Amino acid sequence: MDTLNLTKSLNLSFIEQVSKESGQNPSLCYQCGNCTAGCPYTHFFDYPVSQIMRLLQTGQRDTILSSKAIWLCATCETCTTRCPCEIDVAMIMDTLRIIARRENKVSEKDVKLFYDSFLNSMKEHGRLFEVGTLLSYNLRSGNFFADADLGPKVLEKGKIHFLPRKIKGRDKVAKIFTRFQEKAKKHG
């Protein structure tokens, strides 16, 4: 287990930033552990979600943003549903992920890469092109044969399209991406 010097690594503005962006009040958490008890992913997390909440209360920015937990959370909403303090815990995890991405501190590169492959496909075609997304992920992650065993199965069922279904308004979808990127640049 890591030992943290809370005084040295305390970052008060981080608590404020997360509270503002998530619309949640992390100080309401009294560490009952209900979120962790119901979390299906807790065995795979480096810090259980209740510990992420505690780290947040003590402003431990770097530890949180470099954690695996924030990328392995699937937003299944169990924690949010069961929090007795009515904190939207999944929304906080979502916010932490967004901040980590913005600051280029991504501990689970493959997860982010898969999301990026998905979004690129969407930007290009307007809808998700399943085969293209998988191939792009495989090439960029270096996991060239990820899920290659499933190929013949879906192929046999006639579920695979080898060409994307491009929609008419794909330029409009792409515009949402560019407008957002321009806005993000403007606001730093």
Place this chain on the structure above:
Amino acid sequence: MAEKEYAYYTGCSLEGTAVEYDMSMRQVFKALGVGIIEPEDWSCCGSTPAHTVDRVFAAALAARNLTIIEKMGTGIVTVPCPSCLSVLKRAHLGMTQDESFRNEVNELLDEPYEGGVVPKSTLQVMLEDVGLDAIASKVTHALPGLVVAPYYGCILTRPPEIAQFDDPENPVSMDKILEAVGVKVADYAFKLECCGAAFGVPKRDMVNRLTYRVLSMALEAGANCIAVACPLCQQNLDLRQGQVNSTMGSSFNLPILYFSQIVGLTYGLSPKELGMDKLVVSADDIVRSRITIEELAQREANAKAAEAEAKAAEKLKKAKAKEEDTKTEET
């Protein structure tokens, strides 16, 4: 039933790996007299990946569709995929409850969304708008021997503030619909336990473990089939079942059907129309077990008659034995 028209947002999965969900949903709606229209030139909702980038951006990708649907004037959009539904609802609720959020989202769009669309799952439309009596009235066939574990997945009813439907801890909408069409439903403890589908590609081992638990619990509940309402859950439980078996050393052979396929089977629809052949784990045994409700009634009547006959024979035997006894006593 009065013809009511809904906008029907299929989402990307239902064009590809979940085509049988789309096929069976359309057939069942047709049988129930529910009119559906596909919004023209709809785009991807952005799903989980967009949410890891930015909340306004994610809402804008979803809201482009809400703008298109708003112009159709149906008021309600019905959505088979819980992931699309959740994203559309988040965008709709965020934009109608918070003006500054709405303005920020609309700044990213060509045409603004004014907040006039109510997104509902296809399950919700069936339960609340069509109703259990109407659903039951179309049944022509039975599936004797089938015991279904209803699997809702993580976000169909959660968080309650977004889903605004059914129970966030023990949902029963699918149970009720399946029971209404005469199917036996198992008491399944893992109705909501996340199967990990979103991480299927980058985190295969983790997902196989989670899927293993969901499948095991269905068997423990005495089920011989799982019913789902989510294309991601279905793909994960069905397509990856072989992977689970090789990773975990298990030997599952559990058919994973969309609830709409099961309903369609009880309506006498052809397996082909319902896309039964698209499932990876074969559901042929379930299809073959199908009989008409008349046959079922006959079967039940025969069973009852046989039981009555056996009872009568038993009674006669006992009476004879008693008679013998009294005779022996007399002599």
